Amino acid sequence: MDKKQDEPRRPLYLYDLPPEVLASLSLKADAGLSTQTEDAADEPSPSAPSPDTTLGSQACSLCGLSFVAVEEQKEHLKTDLHHYNLKQKLNGLRPVSETEFEKLVNELDVSISGSDASESEDEEDETSRKDTTLSALLRKQASLADKRNGVDKDDEPKKKTRGAGNQPLLWFSSAKLPDNTYYGAYKAMFTAAELGAEDAILGAIKERQLPSISMPGPSKGSSAVSAAYKGRHIFLCMIGGGHFAAMVVALAPKQSKHGGVGPLNREAVVLAHKTFHRYTTRRKQGGSQSANDSAKGAAHSAGASIRRYNEQALVEDVRELLKDWKALIDTSDLLFIRATGSTNRRTLFGPYEDQVLRANDPRIRSFPFSTRRATQNELMRSFIELTRLKVKEIHPQAEPTTTTTTTDETSKPTPKPKPSPPKLTEDQETALFHTTQLQSLIRRSKLPALLSYLTTNALPPDFRFYPPDTQQNHHAPTPLHLAAAQNCAALVAGLLTRAGADPAVRSAEDKTAFELAGDRATRDAFRVARGELEEAGRQQQQRWDWDWDAARVPAGLGRAEAERRAERERVEREKGEGERRRREEERLLAEEGSAGVDGGGGAGKGRKKSGVLGGGPRKTAEERRVEEARGLTAEQKMRLERERRARAAEERIARLRGGG
Template sequence: MAQTSGNLFELLRRGSLAFGEQAELESSSSAVTTTTTTTTADAQSGANESEPKSQEDAGELGSTSCRTCGLQFEDLGSQRAHFKTDFHRLNLKRRAAGKPALSESEAERDLSKAEDEESLSGSGSESEPYVGSDTEDMPPGNEEGGLRREHASMMVGLKVLGKEPSTLAWVPAAVALDKKREHEDVVALHERPLWVVLLHGAGHFAGVVLRNGREVVASKSFHRYVIRAKQGKAQSANDSAKGNAKSAGAGIRRYNEQMLKTEIGELLESWTAHISASSRIFVSISKTNQHIFFGNESVLSSKDPRVRRIPFPVRRPTVKGATEVGTRLATVHFEPESAYQERQAEVVAKQKAAEDREKARLARSANKASPPQPPSKADAAAAAADTESVEEPEDPELMGNMLEACQSGDTASVILCISQDAEVLNTLSVRDSGDTALHVAARSGHEHVVRLLLENGASPCIPNNRGELPFHCASERKSCKDAFRRFRGEFPDMWDYQKAAIPEAITDASEAAKKERQRERKKRQAQRKREEKQRQRKLEEEAAKRKEAEEAAALASAPSCASCDKKLLGPSSKWFNRLEYYYCSPECMQAHRRKLQADAALARFNK
């Protein structure tokens, strides 16, 4: 679509755009080549308001210092905040690799050159899609904030003044359309050239304030560990789905989510002046996390008409990525107005052709004709004689409709095509396969269409260009193959079924015999199950008898308690022994001992 491109604010400064007649075009029908202009090193270096002290200027480092980065801090809170920055993480990685530490300005340049999809902390897979994708609505259920979904894939054409031939400048609809899909005065943007771009996703945040779509006025990025490793889902999302987990990692991730929200809120409060002076605020954030940006409506509200959703996919939030988003949105693409009008005429012509085809399809479906009677034997013989000399269809459109109806299983359309010209039944298609209607119906597995075609004279003996017969093309569904066999059983003399490769016919008698065999097989199976149950019951009874006999034998051979004559069962380790006697309990042992002593004393007395 566009041969060249330029910066929107540069054109507005020169007064080259006319806010008059505009044209809208779906981006899907155009080939837009977006050229991204990166910011200069000076603009990137101006992102930070102050440079930290280097190691040489720091002097002797105290307890509130960072020996890795060579920085001294006034209090412990500043030191802890430094340890969470990407600047500190980068120097930690460099120290582990044996490389010298970088200053903060050098680290900012290295981080801006890093790939968008890389992360210093190396968090796991992301559950959220690329931020700014079409799966995110901004804001959810609120028609007053941001650009609606149908605007996201559109661009708006503005007249370019003083350029021949007549030229259109295509501007993203997120810039040129307001919340009600009405055109805003784009020409007035040069009076408020500040834009704010905010990106959030998977624990990453990046925000930039741009002047003229490319000069970085302020920038900041945060990252917190909030994604569950190997799970691809934020901790808050997991808690909502499965309840609060009680692991240490879950607690850390919940704390990090809250701290990330707090850090972003504090940053937005510090950017209040930039936000108030900006003309556009482009945001990219998922539905469930919208409260992070719009929690404090005094700073940023979802109902603010300046808030727009980013209309194209954006990778993981970084300062570089946010800057490129603003640069891309400020890029204007030029196209001759005559080329646009020609493309619009093509779009209108395609829409009219599609409407005509839909009307024709509805007309075919409405005209339902009664199915004709099966062909006579003479007609079938004539069709079989013509098998060797099948010609191409005289009406390709009718043949195409016939094949389409057979593929979709539309019986009414098949009948309509046959009533218009019965020759389509045995005509080869102009496709490479050279299928007939019966080939297509069999391959698609529509047995009712196969039956209808055979009853109306379709020959099963005509091969296609690959030498395949209709029965060979029948799908794996048994019912489709049975349709051929049942037709052979009802009309045994109509075709040469050996030539058609149709196996043995299915008749009422064969179906009855098959059902009878199935009943007999089920009876035999039931009989075998009953016999197996009886055999198992008999084996169980025999085993129970053997067990009882063994227990009786063991009881008979078991010794008895010397005191109470109770049978001693179980292992001998549980019996009580004294002299040559065995007892069932200590009480019996003591009682028997006293009895023996009394008997001995009585014997001595009798002497």
């Protein structure tokens, strides 16, 4: 394949571009920099999805958001953002993005019912609070319109249509790319001054090229800051629902242990990372405890007390961490922060003593794409999404001709048609259909159906899934790779010994199927298959002769030996579980015995008679829990379990306070 055609498939890092790509970059003609305002540059709209993200049916065309699951889409339909955009549409106005709506609501100085407050109330209260917030916002906009001294809105300059000047990505053309294919970089990675002109943005990209470093990151789970590091770095932070995650990442890449050249052999350097997870949200009702207290008054249950304690502890932990990281935060190039809701923003931006983050800091950016729960992995995914160049094929659209007639003064221009996705060829549609069917059978571990499907459709056992550039197909491109990644030993054995799958086939990540196996049983399936196929080859009954060393599969293993190992491990697990149960029973007996002695005469005698000396076997804690839950519905059982845990937690807190 021609190198020019292969170049777009290489992942390119914004801060480590190859010289030939860097020299050939030029801004796309309709990038829209001339109409870009400072606010739009600093805070790109997260409503526009990433152009290299595959959009499915879970999307809101009104708000311009896409979702991973249907549940997320249903939750979005209940938010103020969606209801506000509905009212905007009814009034003939343009919808607003998530960032724009957050600014509007923050100016009202009221709690947002779509974030913390909305989750803290039941359905009836949520609707009333939502109407209050929307009504207040609409009233304020109406009052601002009245102050315009009767100026007709139709006489005002027209704003840019949504998406025309507020796209989250800048697009660049390059001689290394095929026709109509462009590189994309997020505007959030640049300052407003750099986005002022084409020469400025190209010069900014050249200034961002950094040599690789060899500095190791902190150990797993460490929150220690590499204070000696003086290079360029950024700070990423997410907080919400009792979950907090923060990370400081160096912008200069680290050379991998393989010592190769190119982005595939570069790794990110994490200077510091930390996560906190606290129980602060009300189960099956949503929302924080503080938001519920503000709406309905302070609750007096054990769970409410625990949630209030955890909320305060989370605030203290987060602010103490920011204080420890102050040196790195102050020297960060950019600060990417996701903190929706007044409670979470107060946690970060205060005001409070020794405050580290300031809401008016020009370095602060929002994430210009959808994010999930605050975890270390989600922060690293966001960092990769922000700093890697996107590659997309964009076909120019012909301007639609607008026809007007002199007899109809109210005629409007014909709206531009939405771009249709590129049509697949017949071979591509067939490959896509086979991919869907095979992957479905593998995920359900249907070995006979899988083998029958391959035979009936005359497909090779090493069939390559289509399209190859998706994340899943890039990681597991063949049925054997996917079966190994799913840890399905039976499918692995069947594909190797019955279908004739080649174990030496490698993915785009240069990994064989054996290297994707995640447990011993799946790895033993490869070794047993190697032993059986090699034995069949020695007996001149072998149909397939594979290079097992190239497949990185260890020496062959007999089926009987593998079964003995599995049985031995099973016995060891059962023995360990039995020992654990015995120790637990002894602990419970000791606790009950000590409680009987401490309780005094009558109470102690009562406990003795009901125990082993009373003539009946002593019940374990698990047996008592089962007996208490007998006859209850599933919901009642869950409520009983929550109350039991709340009482136990309340007792622990009381012991801690008493001991202090």
